[in-house]
Every structure is written in C-alpha cells, then in structure tokens.
Amino acid sequence: MIILDGKKTSDNIKDEIAIAVAKRKEAGLKTPHLAAIIVGTDGASMTYVNSKVKSCQKVGFNSTLIDLPEDTTEEQLLHEIEELNNDKDIDGFIVQLPLPKQIDEQKVLMAVDPDKDVDGFHPVNVGKMTLDLPSFLPATPYGILELLERYEVETSGKKVVVIGRSHIVGRPLSILLSQKRKVGNATVTLAHSRTRDLASITREADIVVAALGIAEFLTGDMVKDGATIIDVGITRVKDDSKKRGYRLAGDVDFESVSKKASFITPVPGGVGPMTIAMLLKNTLQACENRD
Numbered sequence: 468m469i470i471l472d473g474k475k476t477s478d479n480i481k482d483e484i485a486i487a488v489a490k491r492k493e494a495g496l497k498t499p500h501l502a503a504i505i506v507g508t509d510g511a512s513m514t515y516v517n518s519k520v521k522s523c524q525k526v527g528f529n530s531t532l533i534d535l536p537e538d539t540t541e542e543q544l545l546h547e548i549e550e551l552n553n554d555k556d557i558d559g560f561i562v563q564l565p566l567p568k569q570i571d572e573q574k575v576l577m578a579v580d581p582d583k584d585v586d587g588f589h590p591v592n593v594g595k596m597t598l599d600l601p602s603f604l605p606a607t608p609y610g611i612l613e614l615l616e617r618y619e620v621e622t623s624g625k626k627v628v629v630i631g632r633s634h635i636v637g638r639p640l641s642i643l644l645s646q647k648r649k650v651g652n653a654t655v656t657l658a659h660s661r662t663r664d665l666a667s668i669t670r671e672a673d674i675v676v677a678a679l680g681i682a683e684f685l686t687g688d689m690v691k692d693g694a695t696i697i698d699v700g701i702t703r704v705k706d707d708s709k710k711r712g713y714r715l716a717g718d719v720d721f722e723s724v725s726k727k728a729s730f731i732t733p734v735p736g737g738v739g740p741m742t743i744a745m746l747l748k749n750t751l752q753a754c755e756n757r758d
C-alpha cells in the first residue's frame with residue numbers, strides 16, 4: 468500500500484512555484500499577489516486562510532488578508548469584492564467558504580471577476596472547465612488530479628466512484644476525470660445521499676473519492692482489493708486527549724480501508740495541502756495571464 472503524500476507533493480509544487488516567482492522577479496516582471504476574504508471567525512476557515520497567506524510568503528507572492536466580522540452584510544461583502552476586482556495589483560482572490568447565512572453564496576461568487584477567480588468557482592470558469600477550455604480549475608479537484616499524476620495512478624478506462632456532489636469538489640472532479648485528458652478518460656459514477664446501495668457501487672470501483680463530509684464513512688467492506696482511495700473529508704472530532712481538544716478525521720476509515728487499498732491519501736497530509744498548492748498555481752497563472 469502506497470500513501471499518496473499530499474504534504475510532500477504540495478511542498479514540491481510550492482518549490483516549483485517559488486522558482487518561477489524568483490525568475491519573474493529577476494526578469495523585472497510583476498510579483499503575483501493573492502488576496503483572501505474571510506467573513507467571521509470559524510476555526511477551520513481561519514486555519515485554512517492563514518495557511519494560504521503563509522504559503523504565499525513561502526513562494527514569494529504578495530498577499531492580502533481581509534477579515535470581516537460575522538455580521539457583515541451581503542452588500543458590504545460585494546463592495547469588498549468590487550474593490551479587489553478593480554485593484555490593479557491583485558492578480559487573484561478568493562472568498563473563503565462557507566459564508567454566514569445572511570449572505571447568498573452564489574451572488575458573491577458571481578461578483579468575482581472571472582479573470583481573478585483563482586478558486587475557479589465563477590460560472591464562466593465552471594462552464595469553461597466543463598467544455599475543456601483553458602480556465603482556473605477548482606483547487607481541490609485540481610490537487611487530486613495532480614496527486615494522481617505525480618504518483619502515476621492510471622485513470623484511463625478505470626471505474627471511478629465520487630461520493631458527494633458539492634460544487635467545489637465532487638461535481639467538478641466527476642467532470643474532470645471523465646474528460647479526455649492526461650488524468651482522465653475514466654468511467655465516472657457520481658454518488659450522493661440519494662444513491663441506493665452505495666456499497667455495491669463502491670465495491671466495483673478502481674478509484675473511490677470520498678467527499679461527502681461524514682467522518683470515517685467509507686469502511687473496508689465497501690472497497691475492493693487494490694483500489695485507490697482519495698479522502699477529501701476533514702472533520703474536527705472532539706477529543707479531550709488532544710491538546711487542541713479535537714482530532715482530524717477524514718471521510719475514510721483509514722484503519723480498515725488501508726488494509727485493502729493500493730494507494731490511499733491520509734488525513735491530515737493528503738488532499739488538504741494539495742488544495743493550497745493548486746490555489747497558488749492558479750494565482751501564478753492569473754499573474755502570467757496579465758503579462
């Protein structure tokens with residue numbers, strides 16, 4: 468069984484980005500600049516956004532963090548987005564999800580300039596991705612493709628089951644893996660909460676992607692021997708024996724599934740760090756697009 472090490476792979480990608488940035492600086496080209504907006508103080512979201520800012524420093528990007536209070540109105544957030552759309556120094560920006568309930572997520576994502584939408588969530592980028600046109604790919608699916616490619620996991624002709632149809636992971640990943648691309652050409656089933664007899668479907672799969680957000684949902688009896696397992700879930704499970712009061716659990720029961728898998732991503736240290744590396748890659752691309 469081989470661990471798909473997202474931490475190590477994301478560090479390699481960040482090193483590659485840092486080299487590209489240093490070359491840009493030497494050539495007198497613009498330094499990439501990523502901005503992030505966070506609304507509220509959700510612990511996990513703050514961890515992810517801080518990690519994005521820290522990663523920018525690591526690769527030599529400029530970064531701007533805009534943190535807004537929990538009771539920010541939709542109008543105030545749309546105003547901040549407009550400012551970033553018009554800011555000539557910002558190459559790309561993201562609005563950290565989820566947003567507080569008074570704010571309409573779709574309205575917010577549609578307000579982002581598609582050329583600065585390094586999360587790839589704007590309908591223009593989703594449409595381009597679906598049509599296989601150049602676009603910003605959403606960072607988590609993009610990270611999974613990159614991990615599969617770097618570990619040379621074959622996808623062509625394979626049966627893939629993606630569990631979870633979210634707009635940011637499951638749905639785009641199901642589209643990407645079915646496309647004619649280097650990591651693609653798979654026969655993809657997109658399973659969700661209404662799927663009947665899920666285990667009979669996952670047991671047939673060469674690759675299972677668990678992206679439903681239920682801790683330790685996928686168990687050993689649900690996968691076949693030799694399958695590749697991608698775990699997208701990160702749930703904070705209360706654990707008083709830990710200093711921070713919780714442990715991180717994936718959507719996969721690692722103990723039982725790893726006994727049957729040929730490749731598997733861990734949590735932490737799997738898909739999560741890849742998400743951040745691919746966001747940086749998109750930001751570098753956004754900057755290059757403006758050269």
Ligand SMILES: Nc1nc2c(c(=O)[nH]1)N[C@@H](CN(C=O)c1ccc(C(=O)N[C@@H](CCC(=O)O)C(=O)O)cc1)CN2
Binds near residue numbers: 511734
């Ligand atoms: N605007 C966006 N919002 C959200 C996205 C996104 O891509 N864009 N994805 C997720 C959260 N996410 C990125 O923002 C993210 C999740 C997890 C990690 C990560 O590195 N996880 C670590 C563990 C970190 C911890 O201690 O909790 C790991 O898995 O090793 C990075 C980014 C939802 N929102």
